Amino acid sequence: MLKFANQPHAPSWYAATVNDTTRHPVLEGTLAADVCVIGAGLTGVSAALNLAERGYSVALVDASKVGWAASGRNGGQLIGGFACDIDTFSQFMSAAEVKQVWDMGIETLDIVKSRVAKHRIDCGLTEGYFTAANKPRDVDALRRWRDEAATRFGYDRFQYVDADGVGRYAQSARYPGGLFDPDSGHLHPLNYTLGLARAATEAGVRIFEDSCVTRVRSERGMNVVETERGSVRARFVVLACNTWLGALAPDVSRKIMPVGTYVVATEPLGAQRMADLMPAQAAVCDSRFVLDYFRPAPDSRLLWGGKVSYSTLEPRDLAQAMRRDMLKTFPQLADVRIDYAWGGFVDITMNRAPHFGRVSPTVYFAQGFSGHGVNTTGLAGLLIAEAIDGQAARFDLFGKIHHRDFPGGATLRTPALVLAMAWYRLKDLL
Missing domain, CATH: 3.50.50.60 (FAD/NAD(P)-binding domain)
Known part of the structure; x- marks a missing residue:
């Protein structure tokens, strides 16, 4: 160390x-x-x-x-399952073992929630997670994943959201649809x-x-x-x-491999403006490989994450670089300042x-x-x-x-x- x-x-x-x-x-x-x-x-x-x-x-x-x-x-996003595609496990395990791994992926959420409740941890735990499709082809992929989770693993909790429903999760014209997971969520890590x-x-x-x-x-x-x-x-x-x-x-x-990832926090938007911006108060990520992710904070700030750096070098003028990305999704926040900007390393496997x-x-x-x-x-x-x-x-x-x-x-x-x-x-x- x-x-x-x-x-x-x-x-x-x-x-x-x-x-x-x-x-x-x-x-x-x-x-x-x-x-x-x-x-x-x-x-x-x-x-x-x-x-x-x-x-x-x-x-x-x-x-x-x-x-x-x-x-x-980290971004504080509580995401059920694992970062890899479920069929990554299929290369090394039987179908029954893959189902067991799937069940453990859902168990991860129960572990966090039970620990928060048992030990009365004040960490702003909020349920609800929305994967926003960046392109029409991503909408189709998310729909297929909803169906596969239900038929293959018996998990019918994912809810497909069309373009008209996206505003409940993010008041943005950027996303043509998405998938809502009521069991995942976000917290103060x-x-x-x-x-x-x-x-x-x-x-x-x-x-x-x-x-x-x-x-x-x-x-x-x-x-x-x-x-x-x-x-x-x-x-x-x-x-x-x-x-x-x-x-x-x-x-x-x-x-x-260490990978740099970064987060900014805006100034407080006020309860009403934040409620208008993200009515469901769910965490959001987009469907790209190199993604953006964001969520509301309890004090009405927007926490925006992204700018993944595989070189481990922090982006130049981090706060403003992140703000420019944020405005691509939320141009209505052009008058909002950034109060905090930070980063760190997560570990990824091949x-x-x-x-x-x-x-x-x-x-x-x-x-x-x-x-x-x-x-x-x-x-x-x-x-x-x-x-x-x-x-x-x-x-x-x-x-x-x-x-x-x-x-x-x-x-x-x-x-x-x-x-x-x-x-x-x-x-x-x-």
Whole structure:
């Protein structure tokens, strides 16, 4: 892991509206635990909480703060299922197993909602998610997907929306139709992560911040997790570092690529103007490969995300670049200023399927959420806890997926991906 000690959360609207300022100590000295979880984002906090509820003693160690990276910066969109096409799983699994994965994709939503309710997490959880078609051909594809979900998986919750109905979700002439999912939605991701961390500490998890892990080694049948000022001896280790995994497990980190994604928050629009702009108050994304996504905030701001950067370079004059994109959908917001602009890295796999597995029999990892981290991390934490507790069938199902290294090695893989994404951007325009 890289060193981010003593760095505050990104200067985002999320950080400005955080409702828990709890700080955790630096790891000093040597301690013992059943499990050491490395990384205090949504994956790590979820795994720690699930393990503690099963009676395991857990130490959770992070190089910076709880929710410092993608878990506290993302667009806050809670999207059922996985980032990849469902038939990605069909390449490696039977039809019955694919149905099981589908069911777990829906379960991801229930996990988040039940955690919010059980632990009374104040994170503005709102149900409703709309996928907006950019072109007529996308309308047809969304209709087909609605029908396939119903006939193949028995999921009949998707609602097709024609051009006349789009205004309920976005008052924009840009979209010729779309698909509404009443079960997905949106939330404040940093407050959600911090709420899970509070629940974890209440369950007995010991959390350590500003404690960069320098090495994980094996010693007399135990794992030793070392930081600059301390160490944890544990039977099991969970690597929940995502794009910051680096040298801790290089063979695993080569399966993912960091991708920059960015969000802006407008000034408050006022309750009525926001209600007029997005009457259903649902989260929205468009149907392009390189997409825009947006949603209303509880204080009547519009949160607009996009400008995905496969080069990892932040767009020049980020706030204004994002504002120009926003005005393509909502020209009526030309008088509105941008109050916050921020970004961060999400991790993607080559096939966009999540990557769960083991480095050794006692070292687990989960990564590669590819933009679906708000929901899928909850499932990852649960499955890791199940596996450590001796019920590994569901976790090992994801191990059937073959994940390739990104080509080009450390030097060339980012330029190679930039070239590939240029092709997808062109396809979006055609």
